Amino acid sequence: MFKTIKNSKKSKARIGTLSTEHGKIKTPIFMPPATRGYLKSLDSIDINNTNSQIVLVNTYHMLLKPGDKYIKKYGGIHSFMNYTKPILSDSGGFQIFSLQKMVKITEDGALFKSPIDGTEYFITPEKSIQIQHNLGVDIVMAFDECMSDNYTKEQAIISTQRTYRWLDRCIKEHKKLNKKNNTKKLFFGIVQGGLFKDLRIEGLKIVASLDVDGIAIGGETIGFNMKKTKEILDYLYPHFPKNKPIYTMGVGGCPQDMIDVSIRGVDMFDCVAPARIARHGSLFVGKLNTKTFEINSKYKDNKLRISNKEFINDKKPIEKNCTCFVCRNYSRAYLRHLFMSKDPLYSRLATFHNISYCQQTLNELKEKIKNE
Amino acid sequence: MFKTIKNSKKSKARIGTLSTEHGKIKTPIFMPPATRGYLKSLDSIDINNTNSQIVLVNTYHMLLKPGDKYIKKYGGIHSFMNYTKPILSDSGGFQIFSLQKMVKITEDGALFKSPIDGTEYFITPEKSIQIQHNLGVDIVMAFDECMSDNYTKEQAIISTQRTYRWLDRCIKEHKKLNKKNNTKKLFFGIVQGGLFKDLRIEGLKIVASLDVDGIAIGGETIGFNMKKTKEILDYLYPHFPKNKPIYTMGVGGCPQDMIDVSIRGVDMFDCVAPARIARHGSLFVGKLNTKTFEINSKYKDNKLRISNKEFINDKKPIEKNCTCFVCRNYSRAYLRHLFMSKDPLYSRLATFHNISYCQQTLNELKEKIKNE
Numbered sequence: 001m002f003k004t005i006k007n008s009k010k011s012k013a014r015i016g017t018l019s020t021e022h023g024k025i026k027t028p029i030f031m032p033p034a035t036r037g038y039l040k041s042l043d044s045i046d047i048n049n050t051n052s053q054i055v056l057v058n059t060y061h062m063l064l065k066p067g068d069k070y071i072k073k074y075g076g077i078h079s080f081m082n083y084t085k086p087i088l089s090d091s092g093g094f095q096i097f098s099l100q101k102m103v104k105i106t107e108d109g110a111l112f113k114s115p116i117d118g119t120e121y122f123i124t125p126e127k128s129i130q131i132q133h134n135l136g137v138d139i140v141m142a143f144d145e146c147m148s149d150n151y152t153k154e155q156a157i158i159s160t161q162r163t164y165r166w167l168d169r170c171i172k173e174h175k176k177l178n179k180k181n182n183t184k185k186l187f188f189g190i191v192q193g194g195l196f197k198d199l200r201i202e203g204l205k206i207v208a209s210l211d212v213d214g215i216a217i218g219g220e221t222i223g224f225n226m227k228k229t230k231e232i233l234d235y236l237y238p239h240f241p242k243n244k245p246i247y248t249m250g251v252g253g254c255p256q257d258m259i260d261v262s263i264r265g266v267d268m269f270d271c272v273a274p275a276r277i278a279r280h281g282s283l284f285v286g287k288l289n290t291k292t293f294e295i296n297s298k299y300k301d302n303k304l305r306i307s308n309k310e311f312i313n314d315k316k317p318i319e320k321n322c323t324c325f326v327c328r329n330y331s332r333a334y335l336r337h338l339f340m341s342k343d344p345l346y347s348r349l350a351t352f353h354n355i356s357y358c359q360q361t362l363n364e365l366k367e368k369i370k371n372e
Numbered sequence: 373m374f375k376t377i378k379n380s381k382k383s384k385a386r387i388g389t390l391s392t393e394h395g396k397i398k399t400p401i402f403m404p405p406a407t408r409g410y411l412k413s414l415d416s417i418d419i420n421n422t423n424s425q426i427v428l429v430n431t432y433h434m435l436l437k438p439g440d441k442y443i444k445k446y447g448g449i450h451s452f453m454n455y456t457k458p459i460l461s462d463s464g465g466f467q468i469f470s471l472q473k474m475v476k477i478t479e480d481g482a483l484f485k486s487p488i489d490g491t492e493y494f495i496t497p498e499k500s501i502q503i504q505h506n507l508g509v510d511i512v513m514a515f516d517e518c519m520s521d522n523y524t525k526e527q528a529i530i531s532t533q534r535t536y537r538w539l540d541r542c543i544k545e546h547k548k549l550n551k552k553n554n555t556k557k558l559f560f561g562i563v564q565g566g567l568f569k570d571l572r573i574e575g576l577k578i579v580a581s582l583d584v585d586g587i588a589i590g591g592e593t594i595g596f597n598m599k600k601t602k603e604i605l606d607y608l609y610p611h612f613p614k615n616k617p618i619y620t621m622g623v624g625g626c627p628q629d630m631i632d633v634s635i636r637g638v639d640m641f642d643c644v645a646p647a648r649i650a651r652h653g654s655l656f657v658g659k660l661n662t663k664t665f666e667i668n669s670k671y672k673d674n675k676l677r678i679s680n681k682e683f684i685n686d687k688k689p690i691e692k693n694c695t696c697f698v699c700r701n702y703s704r705a706y707l708r709h710l711f712m713s714k715d716p717l718y719s720r721l722a723t724f725h726n727i728s729y730c731q732q733t734l735n736e737l738k739e740k741i742k743n744e
Contacts, residue, residue, distance in 0.1 A: 037709065041716040045701065066709055074685065074705065082701045313446065329417065329454045333446065337409065337438055344413040344716035 001186060001213050002245045002267075008369040011263035011293065012237060015366050018214070018245050018267070020086040020138035021184055022078065025053040027245060027267035028365065030252050030358045031088060032275060036061045037071075037081050040275055041347040042355075044083040049325065050352060051359040054086040054138075056270045059131050060095035063121065064114050068134035076136030088139035088270075089132045090249070091170075092123060093190075094146040094218075105145065107162065125166040129173040133185065141216065142170045144190045149220045151194055160192050160199055164206050171211060186213035188247060194219055195228065197235055208241045214268070215240070216247040223250030223271055226257055233264040240265055253277075254302065255284055255361040256295045262365055263293050274358055278350035281306045281339055284357040285319040290368040295361065304332070306350070311336045324356035373558060373585050374617045374639075380741040383635035383665065384609060387738050390586070390617050390639070392458040392510035393556055394450065397425040399617060399639035400737065402624050402730045403460060404647060408433045409443075409453050412647055413719040414727075416455040421697065422724060423731040426458040426510075428642045431503050432467035435493065436486050440506035448508030460511035460642075461504045462621070463542075463562075464495060466518040466590075477517070479534065497541040505549040505557065513588065514542045516562045521592045523566055532564050532571055536578050543583055558585035560619060566591055567600065569607055580613045586640075587612070588619040595622030595643055598629055605636040612637055625649075626674065627656055627733040628667045634737055635665050646730055650722035653678045653711055656729040657691040662740040667733065676704070678722070683708045696728035 005015040005026075016027040032039055032047070034055040039047055047055060057077060062068060074080050077087055096103055096110050103112040109124030123131075128143035144163040151159060167189050174187045189207035193199030207215050217236065221228045229251065240246055245267040252258050252271030261269055274284070283304045286297035295302050297319075304311075304318060317327035318335065326335075326349045338346035377387040377398075388399040404411055404419070406427040411419055419427060429449060434440060446452050449459055468475055468482050475484040481496030495503075500515035516535040523531060539561050546559045561579035565571030579587050589608065593600045601623065612618055617639040624630050624643030633641055646656070655676045658669035667674050669691075676683075676690060689699035690707065698707075698721045710718035 036713055037706075038713070038715055038717050041720070043702070043717055043721065045697070065713070070684075074687070080703075080706055080709075082703075082706070312442075315446070325417070329415070331452075331454075334409075334452055334454070337452075341408055341410070341437070343410055344719045345410050345415055347716045348413070348720060349415065 002243060004242065006369055008263070009372045012265040013263045013365060013369055014265070014267070015369050016245065016267055018186075020186060022084060022086045022138050025086055026366070028258070028262040028362055029053055029268055030258055030274075030355075030362060031056045031268060031270040032355050033058065033270060033272050034081065034083075034087075035272075036065065037077060039351070039355075040279070041344060041351050044081055046348070046352055047083065048085070050356040051363065052085075052355060054088060055083065056088045056090060057135065057137065058092070058095065059089045059128060059135070060092035062089070062135055063092065063131055064116055068131040071136065072134040078136060086138040087135075089135055089137040089141060091128045091132065091141040091143040091190075093128070093144045094249070096123060097146045107165075109143075125169040126173040129170050129177065133174075133177045133181065133183070137185065139186045139188060139214070140174055141188050142167050142190045144192055144218060147192045147194045147219050149194050153196060156194050156196055156199055160203055163190070163192050164203070167207065167210065175211075188212060188214035188216045190216040190218040190249070191236075192219050195221060195232075200232060200236060201239055204236055204239050208239070208244070212244070214245040214247055216249050217266075218249045222248050223253065223257070223269075226253075226260065230260060230264060233261060233266065237265050252358065255286070255288070255358050256302065258358060258362060259288065259293050259295065259365060262362065274354040275351045277303070278354040279347050281350075283318045283335075283350060284354050287321050288361050288364050290364065306332065306336050306339050318353050319357065322353065322357055322360065324353050324360070326350075326353040326356075374615060376614065378741055380635070381744045384637040385635045385737060385741055386637070386639070387741050388617065388639055390558075392558060394456060394458045394510050397458055398738070400630070400634040400734055401425055401640055402630055402646075402727075402734060403428045403640060403642040404727050405430065405642060405644050406453065406455075406459075407644075408437065409449060411723070411727075412651065413716060413723050416453055418720070418724055419455065420457070422728040423735065424727060426460060427455065428460045428462065429507065429509065430464070430467065431461045431500060431507070431513075432464035434461070434507055435464065435503055436488055440503040443508065444506040450508060458510040459507075461507055461509040461513060463500045463504065463513040463515040465500070465516045465562075466621070468495060469518045479537075481515075497538040498545040501542050501545040501549065505546075505553065505555070509557065511558045511560060511586070512546055513560050514539050514562045516564055516590060519564045519566045519591050521566050525568060528566050528568055528571055532575055535562070535564050536575070539579065539582065547583075560584055560586035560588050562588040562590040562621070563608075564591050567593060567604075572604060572608060573611055576608055576611045580611070580616070584616070586617040586619055588621050589638075590621045594620050595625065595629070595641075598625075598632065602632060602636060605633060605638065609637050624730065627658070627660070627730050628674065630730060630734060631660065631665050631667065631737060634734065646726040647723045649675070650726040651719045653722075655690045655707075655722060656726050659693050660733050660736050662736065678704065678708050678711050690725050691729065694725065694729055694732065696725050696732070698722075698725040698728075
């Protein structure tokens with residue numbers, strides 16, 4: 001399913017392709033979230049035009065509204081969204097465990113109440129896999145406990161051991177459904193272990209030894225604390241199986257984070273931040289230096305705050321090196337006017353730019369590796 | 373400036389072209405509102421893709437935010453919006469007079485306070501024309517009192533007489549500015565008179581006798597009460613000068629209204645309703661019968677309420693005869709999901725369809741006239 005096209009000579013980055021039922025994706029790739037079957041304010045044609053090759057839907061959100069059975073009856077998530085490229089679903093673990101006091105975990109699964117209408121749901125590993133197959137996604141994720149960094153070693157051991165027991169059940173259910181429905185959906189296992197190096201390495205070895213199509217690195221730290229994320233990747237790298245894609249879940253708050261994990265051997269990543277901060281007025285700028293792997297610009301954190309008064313009369317595009325349709329057509333001044341007027345049009349243009357800019361930066365990295 | 377291409381043999385409708393500084397528009401045409409320099413949730417590329425040929429901006433709203441002087445300094449409204457087709461501005465009269473108790477009218481103009489920050493504005497006919505020239509629109513409208521239907525005959529006479537005195541001042545200022553700036557902006561006069569037939573006919577004769585490029589029919593009734601609007605058009609029609617475009621201000625709550633005024637000799641119209649009701653969940657459906665000039669569908673008022681449960685599993689497009697990108701790509705079920713989820717993407721797709729559907733219906737009418 002996964003092929004390495006070229007390994008970088010300057011970093012641990014690589015160009016690869018992952019084949020799915022809805023076509024190939026070229027890695028490293030950022031997977032923007034289409035949480036409930038839409039990427040807030042972008043339609044499927046827009047998503048394609050950002051050069052995104054795959055989107056992520058959230059099992060938890062889809063389960064609550066409009067429901068996995070509804071989507072199955074409709075003919076699957078691709079048909080519903082009119083999106084023809086690959087779709088990955090998370091397992092719902094992250095959202096369910098973030099309900100904290102509203103969730104009760106047993107060996108069998110997680111019991112929680114819908115914050116929408118109070119309906120009780122009991123999600124087992126098997127149930128999560130069934131939901132994802134009902135949605136009809138291309139890549140199914142294991143149902144795991146997204147572990148808090150506050151866990152003691154003892155708690156962490158209990159949690160990860162249960163997560164890997166659940167992993168076995170997920171794989172079994174996944175294979176059963178692929179066979180029953182005559183589908184070839186991919187399945188990724190998830191490595192947990194928090195900040196415990198031994199648990200992380202041990203977990204990676206367990207997941208890599210099983211029949212999985214890809215390996216995800218999950219947990220509270222990943223993406224949230226980039227310093228620790230990089231440390232974890234650095235010590236996990238020697239243990240990465242070379243023939244499987246590596247996916248850091250929740251990484252990609254900004255293009256720099258995406259580059260930072262790519263040069264540490266990661267192939268796939270997702271994050272809500274580029275779209276969310278776009279809506280709130282932060283737009284990505286800067287230029288990737290393919291020698292130092294650093295993105296530089298005169299703006300703090302390579303983000304332009306569009307509400308800033310300095311942009312009132314600024315006729316320049318968001319980022320002069322960006323080729324997205326927003327930068328080709330609209331000025332900072334006009335975008336600021338739309339932002340201050342709170343028009344939905346702002347959300348669309350801002351989201352389009354931020355996501356497009358992430359993919360462009362990754363394409364520059366791929367181009368660099370290709371020509372090394 | 374205005375040429376009749378063909379008169380219908382079956383109605384008073386006609387195909388015409390109006391030439392402006394930013395190109396020609398083919399009439400009859402619906403002009404969607406881009407109130408503050410944007411058509412809520414649609415960008416300029418979207419607007420073009422709806423087959424709209426001209427948009428309307430609101431002088432009152434632009435004056436308050438971001439300001440006509442700001443737009444002039446920026447290089448004009450076309451450059452600001454990155455919209456290359458013609459733009460018409462209303463004069464601000466409608467909005468200013470709807471402030472009612474917050475506005476004080478004298479012979480010289482109207483004094484009012486900004487509802488945004490309380491700033492006092494005194495708008496004279498000259499000032500309104502200056503603002504519109506500062507915006508850099510193609511078609512400038514006269515500053516008038518948008519007359520209430522509740523006026524007594526005496527009040528109506530006072531109001532219309534002042535409106536036509538103001539019209540002379542508007543024309544003078546408009547010519548002065550066109551000369552000074554070496555521009556060829558068009559100017560439309562506005563006929564008022566409420567429900568008084570004699571005042572309406574007399575008003576039309578006054579406006580038609582002056583140096584105007586087009587004639588607008590304004591007032592509270594127009595568009596709001598279609599029965600009375602049609603009555604007014606029917607008795608005004610014999611007095612319409614044949615070489616000038618006729619514009620009913622505020623007509624176009626639905627495609628049927630647009631057809632109804634087109635077949636009564638009207639060439640241009642604008643209304644916020646198609647975009648507004650789209651956002652609130654009403655989508656246009658139906659098929660124009662070019663013999664009866666009636667639009668028919670199985671839905672009440674030819675509007676589909678997308679929130680209705682009957683659309684939950686409906687895989688059909690909004691309107692099967694519609695060729696817009698929304699109808700080609702998304703189902704009623706998906707649009708309902710977006711509407712229920714309150715995502716800005718819904719606003720865009722819904723607005724796009726409603727406006728596109730209006731232009732399509734008018735194109736069908738034009739096609740019919742062409743082939744008569």
